[in-house]
Amino acid sequence: MQYISTRGGVIGHYCDILLEGLAPNGGLAVPERMPQIDSVDLERWRHLDYADLATEVIGLFATDIPRDDLARLCRAAYDPARYASAEMVPLRDIGDGLTLVGLSEGPTLAFKDMAMQFLGEALDYVLEKTDGVLNVLGATSGDTGSAAEHALRGRDRVSVFMLSPQGRMSAFQRAQMYSLHDANVHNIAVEGVFDDCQNLVKQLAQDLDFKKAHRIGAVNSINFGRISAQIAYYVWAWLRYTDRLPEAEREGVEVSFAVPSGNFGNILSGLYAKLMGLPIRKLVLATNENNVLDEFFRTGIYRPRSAADTVATSSPSMDVSRASNLERFVFNLLGRDPHRTAATWETLADHDTFDLSAEQGRFESEFGIVSGTSTHEDRLRTIRAFFESHGVTLDPHTADGAKVAREHVEPGVPMLVLETAKPQKFADTITEALSTPIVADAETRALFDAPQRVTMLPADAEQLRALIEKSALR
Template sequence: MQYISTRGGMEPTEFCETLLEGLAPDGGLAVPTQLPAVDADTLESWRGLAYADLATEVIGLFATDIPRDELSAMTHAAYSAEKFPGGIVPLRDIDGGITLVGLSEGPTLAFKDMAMQFLGQVMEYALERRGTTLNIVGATSGDTGSAAEHAFRGKKHINVFMLSPQGRMSGFQRAQMFSLTDENIHNIAVDGVFDDAQNLVKALSGDLEFKRAHNLGAVNSINLARIVAQVVYYFWAWLRATDGRGRLEVSVAVPSGNFGNILAGYFAKGMGLPIRKLVLAANENNVLDEFFRTGLYRPRSSQQTLATSSPSMDISKASNLERFLFDLLGRDPQRMNDAWAELDANGVLDLTAELPRLAGEFGFGSGTSTHADRLATIKAVYEATGDIIDPHTADGVKVARDYVEEGVPMLVMETAKPAKFQETITEAIGVEIELSDELREMLDAPQRVVEMPNDERALRAYVSDHAAH
């Protein structure tokens, strides 16, 4: 399996090399030359596998340059009972014919752990194979940062520089990141929104001289290994939701910010997993909902990006959309480059001609959820089942309800544990979630963070001074 860039300027390369690069040298994103196919017999043979073994099978289709026994050792280390004490991806039914896919049982209580724990293993493997160091520069809207830092803390030859938007994360999210004292972890709070932080990361990654001089890499969802690891739980969820029911189609609703999680579902569908609808749930920053409903992609400025009660989705320019647009535009790098030129010139990318294909050929649906919707959904689920869901998952449930079909299981990808968003939970249902002693200690711990203006030069200087070599 080899990988190319969405913009056509990268020679085909293998998984481990793609893993360490982040952005492609031409500024594009790495994509497989073609998705691996999984036939019905193979899919059925996976039904009894434990999660780590399923991960070995699925990831092995993409990481063909890693010996199978070494890959298996990585997946078993990543998906151990110690790392996921609440079980690995449990499914639970709620009201309205909806099943939640439990992705928040890991160390930081968010779905990002599912990919990041594997990424911590495979990046260390790839660095040892190459005999080099890596300086990870990433941006987070809330959960990616803590998942990355907990996956890479204390690892030799890896430094993490994680940018977050000042005042835009929950107190719990800040504590999970800023309370870490490991010398290889650097938290940087940028004066701006997530898109500003993401743009700074892209600026450094796009400067090939600086990138190579400082061995820069990425762990947010521009890193293809994150997407590949997330593909696994779509197969896992389908196998459990359809147990004893054959090749039944399911629909999946996904709370979406940077388009990485739902892109993994799109990959799974393209590999042959029987997915009927991929339903994108947006919050008030509903650029992607507008695109899938109208064919117009209209990213908003930092000033227009709203601070909401589902903060991990407060994103107005989704990096991973490029990987989907590459397919939509016939996998033609010139059309991809022309599309971005049109967007830069006009502030909008008009793909209305492709609109019928979005819902038809590609099977996407979408919808928007507001703060009032989140509160009402959290309350309705709690009253019906006693289950408390976080605000992002509530966005997913709210939008999923419009796409439920008779005889088609509707799965909603859970985003995080509700304890991370206590203020919204209290507003919705008046319940104070009891925290463990360990979590209370984390919330009370001193925090270590560097505040920085939205300034590329300041970031360059900081990374240069603190990079591992």
């Protein structure tokens, strides 16, 4: 399968896009055609374990990786020894018609592990085949950074330069990242918000000479390798939910998914699963107070906010104003027309907004996407309510998802809420919600006590270039 840019032109095959990040013209890689699955595929996959299912799903996109090699990569990435639950992704009923999809059983207690563990294995595989090295440049609002660093730490052919916004992550998130002292891990705290970090990544990625000279790649969700790996857990969740039904009633059962959303990569993976043929009715997008995406899906008008207007919230991983993966959705919305997509992003660059309100009616009717906003008080109430009613403690981001999910539950349609992280990563908010402090276990205490290593940097592309030039693998 070939991959094309949302703004035009062929990029290459799957192994090529794993290393590239942004396309040379600033667009994002998408498959030239969306592979399809049907009820026969789903039933054939029903009894597979997670690693084998991931091999089947990712294999639809990674056609240039021999199947035996891909199976080996998935077996390493999804080794149960790396995860807290033997089920890998357990499902749990939590009341109010909601089922929690447990995506946070991996080494950094966040859903990002589900894709990042695979990406770490796949990057090593491609670089070994090509005798190359890669300097990963990424931005994180919280969980991407730690998941990437834990997946890539200690690897000989990959170094990681991870930008994070100073003072905008939880203490647990900072400790998970900054306590790593591996020689190939470089933590950079940027003066600003996540969007400032992301803008720096894009500036350097669009400097093609610098990118080539320093072999710059990406692990943010602009990397399609992550999107392809995330599609697997939507399929898994559908299979595990329908396992509960009598065999004769399983085929074609529609479920809805509620997805806390920041950079739009997680819910985009669900959209791709739907477009591939997985029976998904609705994709419920939940935002926090930085609700640019909710405004867009309600009105069709996209108005990213400035760094000054992007507020710090108690669900910090969603403190995003400019969602990179929205371009992939708009590409589909505009009939996969790269010229219209490029023109839309030129309008955004010129006016800091674009208007697709003429298409807004299709967001739900064609793509199944609905949206809503959750505030600090909403998430406190939601955390408290589910703890009191079912003894389950939701992290703040998952609470945002559950709050908005309840607004879109339909009779007879299961609502699956994607868990994004474990609550101990956000102890202050959980303590505020439940009036009971989370007691840190020995592992958490050791994490907080470990010395931290981080470089402070202003939001300045030239200073970032100089740092990378000094430390990049060659």
